[in-house]
Amino acid sequence: MFRNIKIRTKITGLIVTLVALVALAFAIFTYQVNVKAERDKLNSSITTIADQQAALLNYFFDHVATTVKFLQRSEQLKTQLATSPDSVAGVLHTIKEIYSFSEVYLTDKNGAVIVSTDAGNSKGHILSNLDKNFFDRAASSMQYSAVRKSGENYFTFGAAAIGDKIIAFKLSLDPMYKKISEISTAIYHLPTAISHLTPHT
Secondary structure, eight states: GGSOOHHHHHHHHHHHHHHHHHHHHHHHHHHHHHHHHHHHHHHHHHHHHHHHHHHHHEEEEEHHHHHHHHHHHHHHHHHHHHGGGGHHHHHHHHHHHTTTTEEOOOOOOOEEEESSSSSTOTTTBGGGGOOHHHOOOOOOOOEEOOOEEEEEEEEEEEEEEEEEEEEEEEEOOOHHHHHHHHHHHHHHHHHHHHHHOOOOO
């Protein structure tokens, strides 16, 4: 059959076949480059979002630590605590409003509430069943409790010594939890996004 075809037709067919193969190879190469670029872009976006959220967490806890250091250095607060710790309720409400804490507590070294902004933890109660070890550690450095959940709300407690008392804060983690949950959802859906970029064989 090929013997009956003219040489010119054979050469034309060969050239068309070579051009088609080159075009196909170029298309496959371009597709692979585009898929890799999309994957890199997706990974870069997720890394950037994760870095931003890590910075948000660091900022949040740095803000709490800075606030505690400021309060620990306040001579007025120390004097008021030493002379009449029961009269600092107004100060605790001010701290709560200024620094956006959920609740603020003043406890003794064992965690028994002296005064607080939280009606559910009045004088004499142990703060949200935190153990004595937490307050022992808080007497020497800033401490955070494990994350707790109440209904749909996430929170933690931070505490540090001021004089011979402990000042503790209930810190709402809801804004950060929502952000982190968005990232987790994006990462969860990452394999699906990548599968759309990958050719099916």
